[in-house]
Amino acid sequence: MILETFEGFWSPLVWTAVAVAVTLLALALRSRGRRDHKKGTEQTAPFLSGEAAPDGVHVGGQHLYWGFVEALRPYIERLRAAHTGFVVDYVTWLVVALAGIMLLVLLV
Amino acid sequence: MNLATHVPILAIAVPLLGAFALPLLAKVHRSLRDLWVLLVGAFTVAMLVLLAVQVFTGGILVYTLGAGTPGDTVPEGFPIRIMLVVDGMGAFMGLIAALVGIAGLAYALQYLEEEKGKTLALTLMLLLWAGMLGLKLTGDLFNFFVFFEITSVAACGLIGYRVWESRPPEAAFKTMVMYTLGGLLILLAVGILYGEYGALNLAYLSAQIGQGPLDQIALGLLLGGLLMKAGSVPMHMWAPDAYGEADPSTAIVLVANTQAALYGLFRIVFTLYGGAGSPAVGGLVTALGALTVIVAVLMAVLQTDLGRLIAYGAVSQIGYMLLGAGVGMATLGAAAGGEAGFGLVALQGGVFHMMNDAACIGLLFLCVGAVVRATGARDLRALGGLGHSLPGVSGLFLLGSLALAGIPPLNGFASKLMIYQAAFRLSPILTALAVLASILLLAVFVRAFQGVFLGPRRPLGGTAAVPTGMWLAMGLLAVVVVAFGLVPDLMVRHVVAPAAEALWTGREAYLVAVLGG
Amino acid sequence: MIGNMPFFVSMILVGLGLWTMMTRRNLIKLAIGLVLVESGVNLFLVSLGYVRGGVAPIYTFAPEGVPTEIPMVMPTPQALTLTAIVIGMATTALLLAFVVVIYRHRGTLDAGKIRELRG
Structure with a gap:
């Protein structure tokens, strides 16, 4: 196996x-952990810098890995700018890539 | 008629004829049509499994349409016949098509709505399936082009048939432009090879082919067309449009169709050209693979449309396959000297990843379909809290995304591990990029999961129960995801290794099987 | 040289088609560019099959009285071209149908404005 x-x-x-x-x-x-933990008391509430936890607030998926995404944002924005959705660009990329492939297979 | 001897052609002809009979049967009664779809699907799957068993136990299968032997032919001994040649790789691709096709059809039967072109969509799906199978089983270059175009037309019809919405026709137009242009590049290459050698049979051409400029131009054209259809960066931009806008049942067949183009690429490089100029071509494919992995994953990070997010995930997985196979191609020449073992492992990883990707990406697309059916929305900012109303779907979505990101012990891990380790030998940078992409992919899918399924109930709660057919389709893919993750060694030994072997060292056997000793 | 003329012409057609597709923004003109590429490829295939003075491939065997050194033409390239033309017609028709649908939705044929799917 x-x-x-x-x-x-x-x-x-x-x-x-x-x-x-x-x-x-x-x-x-x-x-083997602590016995003085009690469910349903303040002990189980998240600690928000001493503020009272607001009701019904949910951290959505968009906010996960915020720093991670922010750090990548400059690169991603540049890539997004290249994905124009303009069909002529799609064709141009195909022709450019084809030219590259041709140079490679003919010269190397 | 002995059914077992006609398996290859039946696997193509039954879905093809089934597709054209389907609108007629739908005129009679809808339930007859549904029964017909299930019958055709079940029969084709049975044929493909039988084909795989025959090939894995008995070696390459050659099925001739037209003149039985070259001697029967007119005029002047030119064989007027077309061959289907199924080796380990073809049979393996047939298994992928069987899995994805039956899951897609079972899902589509219940997902599609009657007044929104269900009959037409089912017809086109069967047609796409038939074209895909033809692409994988044929041993003739012109046939390859014809099936390529069948899949193009059927795929674009399926993407854009919802003409009452504005986005699908746009996606279909863009995809169609790219597919047709790619198909014409392939036709030009076929023409060049025909003009040079006067034949279209893949094995015959393979025996004759040299390294002249014309051969190399044809190779370049074929690489361009097939890499485009496989969705490699920088020719990938049609792919997220197409996958994102198609129905989920269509999207999973489209992903399998993309893999059929990859299969064509492998067949051309390994069998037709026999690794001619392989370090350069292998380097190119490896580089494009690494680029595809990283670009597609970065693009997935900021997507807010669930379908488009998974579509970019699907593009990135194609990159892993290109990476694995590219490392294999790059070391093919060295392998003759008995030096490299890692190329074969990389190729196995790439081939294995095809099957794994078909299962886990398919599962994700089907889960999105269930979400869309329940809520009518795909925007991550509008969705939320669906875990309350769709607990089963959220579990399956999590399973699919973990498998896609390569979390052990699910199936994506095993194939990715093989690719990582083998690519490390070629260049550690490749492995670093691939691992980085996997981490990003996990982040992307955790975000999507959190956004769609977790949290308090939202107004877009979704109440519609998921019908049985959709559960069956998702369940089938989920079982594959878990099972291949738990016993990857059996899969690799019995199915993947023969498939990779057929590409790696199977060229001689392929030529002998078709042309005779 | 003159015998190679059809090949040059077909490649010029392919190049013109690609040039059209890369420089025009109108969806119909994009389709025309695609058809130009297709015509170039089809012309290439047909000119491959031409044999000077050969016997047309409408016979199974060369007819009586034809010297044996006159070659029979293989009908394969013509068959390929016919198939390619039929396929091309199907793809062009589908493409134009999508153009019609897109025009109905957006009221424009400018590819630069049909960019709902991007990023």
């Missing part, structure tokens, strides 16, 4: 076994 991947190997069953073992270990550690 082992997939050879040239320099290593991959066995999902071993991985699953390890994953189960790690989960059990985590559960075991958790069961």
